[in-house]
Amino acid sequence: MLSSAMNLFVVALTVLNTAAAVWLLVWMRKRRGESRRTEDTTGHVWDADLREYNNPLPRWWLWLFVLSVLFAVVYAVLYPTLGNYQGTLGWTQIKQWEQMQAEQEKQARVILAKFANREPEDLAKDEQAVAIGRNLFANHCAACHGSDGRGGSGFPNLTDGDWLWGGEPTLIQTSIAYGRMGVMAPWAEVLGEQGLDDAAAYVMLLSGRKALKGDVAAGQQHFAQFCAACHGADAKGITAIGAPNLTDNIWLHGGSMEAIRYTIANGRQNLMPVQEHLGDTRIRLLAAYVISIGATRVAQLEP
Numbered sequence: 001m002l003s004s005a006m007n008l009f010v011v012a013l014t015v016l017n018t019a020a021a022v023w024l025l026v027w028m029r030k031r032r033g034e035s036r037r038t039e040d041t042t043g044h045v046w047d048a049d050l051r052e053y054n055n056p057l058p059r060w061w062l063w064l065f066v067l068s069v070l071f072a073v074v075y076a077v078l079y080p081t082l083g084n085y086q087g088t089l090g091w092t093q094i095k096q097w098e099q100m101q102a103e104q105e106k107q108a109r110v111i112l113a114k115f116a117n118r119e120p121e122d123l124a125k126d127e128q129a130v131a132i133g134r135n136l137f138a139n140h141c142a143a144c145h146g147s148d149g150r151g152g153s154g155f156p157n158l159t160d161g162d163w164l165w166g167g168e169p170t171l172i173q174t175s176i177a178y179g180r181m182g183v184m185a186p187w188a189e190v191l192g193e194q195g196l197d198d199a200a201a202y203v204m205l206l207s208g209r210k211a212l213k214g215d216v217a218a219g220q221q222h223f224a225q226f227c228a229a230c231h232g233a234d235a236k237g238i239t240a241i242g243a244p245n246l247t248d249n250i251w252l253h254g255g256s257m258e259a260i261r262y263t264i265a266n267g268r269q270n271l272m273p274v275q276e277h278l279g280d281t282r283i284r285l286l287a288a289y290v291i292s293i294g295a296t297r298v299a300q301l302e303p
């Protein structure tokens, strides 16, 4: 909606322009009779004797202009042209877009029907299903997980066979449909500066690396006391709560000493948004695609 001043301005501009066009046409028509006289020139002279005659437009040309003015008037009555005036047809961009959406959804439903209620594992072996899954992934998931599903900082890699919430087909389907929220509380206050260094050093050691500072033995104690409940006594993670495996050197939030220390100090809150609105069949196809990219990658990694 335009403000009333802007509305008036647009209406006035449109009406005046159309009126000006009509006036110009009438004027041109009048000139036609008068300018039969051959001496009627515009007064412009070039190269001493080149003169420009003021001849009127040919009739047919003039009529084209008349038709376009008529078209404009009819259009302005039918469609939203004059500021906030809606037009007698009630056409809007949104309505047209919704119509196109509904049309597409109808076509999509026909295609999707043959994949309905099939297990993602089974769909992952169906080339056409995986191809559709790939397109859906590009549209709905790639912004976060990357076009190749390899994720980025904070967004899990879906191809590495390492799962926060479990890699069973039904669990993947659940992750997609209902979303996931990984929450870890901050530990800065409990551990203090030294304690953070110690815990971070121990987490480094869990993936076979040595930190430049921090007491690993103290860190191990902290871990057993504060961390094992979520990450497991063996630090291999607990998928039921999305607590990552800390021993595989695969990192969601970065694996440097600083990144690990930062995670421990400040905690993390990471959200995978619900995708239920896509509908059951699309989610199955997406799960099938995720299974397929996970499987290829895992197969590649195996010797």
Ligand code: HEC
Pocket (backbone or CB within 6 Å): 137, 140, 141, 142, 143, 144, 145, 154, 155, 156, 158, 162, 163, 164, 165, 166, 172, 175, 176, 180, 181, 182, 242, 270, 271, 272, 273, 275, 286, 287, 290
């Ligand atoms: C707004 C960003 C965002 C979008 C869009 C998104 N995801 Fe996620 N996804 C995440 C985040 C963040 C996580 C990790 C949540 C956590 O830390 O527990 C995640 C987790 C997952 C997981 C679980 C991974 C694991 O290791 O267990 C799967 C599977 C997944 N996403 C698939 C998808 C699919 C398929 C789509 C498209 C329909 C999608 N995601 C769209 C951000 C997103």
Ligand code: HEC
Pocket (backbone or CB within 6 Å): 164, 181, 182, 183, 184, 185, 187, 199, 200, 203, 222, 223, 226, 227, 228, 229, 230, 231, 241, 242, 243, 244, 246, 250, 251, 252, 253, 254, 260, 263, 264, 268, 269, 270
């Ligand atoms: C309440 C359960 C819980 C506790 C307790 C907990 N964590 Fe976590 N931790 C998580 C979850 C869940 C995540 C994943 C957050 C996400 O999805 O982004 C995580 C992530 C991490 C990460 C990042 C892993 C990565 O791949 O980037 C590190 C490091 C970590 N935790 C270490 C610790 C340490 C050390 C402690 C003890 C001082 C601890 N956690 C205590 C649940 C917990």
